[in-house]
Amino acid sequence: MFAIVRTGGKQYRVAAGDKIAVEKLAGNAGDTISLGDVLLAGEGSELKATDGLTVSAEIIAQAKGEKVIVFKKRRRHNYRRKNGHRQQYTILRITAIGGEKAQAPKKAAAKKEAPAAETAQAEAPVKAAATKKAATKKPAADKNA
Structure with a gap:
């Protein structure tokens, strides 16, 4: 109202x-x-x-x-x-x-917590893949040498 x-x-x-x-x-x-x-x-x-x-x-x-x-x-x-x-x-x-x-804003707080947990689970495989890519990259050769 x-x-x-x-x-x-x-x-x-x-x-x-x-x-x-x-x-x-x-x-x-x-x-x-x-x-x-x-x-x-x-x-x-x-x-x-x-x-x-x-x-x-x-x-x-x-x-x-x-x-x-x-x-x-x-x-x-x-x-x-x-x-x-x-x-x-x-x-x-x-x-x-x-x-x-x-x-009371309790309902809104409960709704906000649920999507946060889902995104944390979805981000875990992405972070692992990113660290594997970073480890496999070779350092660029020095052009001035």
């Missing part, structure tokens, strides 16, 4: 388990917050009612963005001003949309 939420004057498309960086929100790392301004929600191509729907998220960290240099100049008036700015952000992990919680 996905939702489009509005926070800090911007809109974000989120799903359970996503990480997003939004304008600074009050709270410390580990706190749980609720984003109540849900504009759209759905699953696949089906849309669902958004009245009373909330998105819960966990604050991962409070961070600063990249430094932006603001330089003003007026020609021929000896007017120069240089300022820097770093925007404050809150990094969120979406835990649930409405009543649906994020699914």
